[in-house]
Amino acid sequence: YMQICVDAPVSYFVTNWADTPAYDEITTGLFRKVADFQQYHNIQMGFRTYKNLIPLIDEVAERVIVPIISEDQYDQLKSALKEGTLTTDESKLLHYVRKVLAKLAVYEAAVSLPILADRDGFRVISNTDAVDQRQYDSNLMTQAIQGIREHAERTGNVAKADLIDFLYSNADNYPLWKDSTSNKLNDQEDVYPAIVYGNGGVML
DSSP: HHHHHHHHHHHHHHHHGGGGHHHHHHHSSSSSSSHOOOOOOOSOOHHHHHHHHHHHHHHIIIIIHHHOOOOHHHHHHHHHHTTTTHHHHHHHHHHHHHHHHHHHHHHHHHHHSSSEETEEEEEOOOOSSSSOOGGGGGHHHHHHHHHHHHHHHHHHHHHHHHHHHHHHTGGGHHHHHHHHTSSGGOOOOOOOOOOOOTTOOOOO
C-alpha cells in the first residue's frame, strides 16, 4: 500500500509534466531536456544545473548564434525542433549550434553562478545545499572552476569557428542563412565581426 502511495504521485508528475507551463519554460529553445545538454557538457544530468543554465543559453543564442546563422534560420531551427520536423540538414546544423551554446553557457556559468566541480563535470549549487565546504580545499576548488571556465571558453570559440565554416561549406542547404545579411558573401565590403568570449578565441 505504501509503495502504491509513493508511485502514484510520481506517475502523476511524470505523466502531466508536459502539460505544465514549467515544462514549456524549461524546454524552450534548442535544448529540450537535460540529456540534450549532457551530450555536449557534463552537468551530472542535474536538473537544477540545467534549469539555471537556460537563461545563459538564451543569452548566448541572442548574442552569438543569431548574428552567425541569422534570426530567420534560428527561428526555423527552433520551430522545427519543437514540432519534431527536423530535416537531416537541420539536424546537422543543430549539432553545431548546440555545441557553441553549451560551451559558452558553461563559460558564463563559471563566471556568474555558484558552481561546484564534480568529477569530470560540474553542478550548480545553492546556499541551502548541504555541502560541507571543509572537505574541499578552497584553492583547489578555485583552480578547478577556473579550469572549467578556460576550457569552456577555448572549446566554445573553436565550436563557433566550426559552425561558421560549416555554414559556408554547405551554404546551399541553408537558404535562409545564405540569403541573409549574416552571410557576409552578400556584402563583399563587410568583414565578419569576431565574436570572441573572454581573453582568447579564434579570429573569424
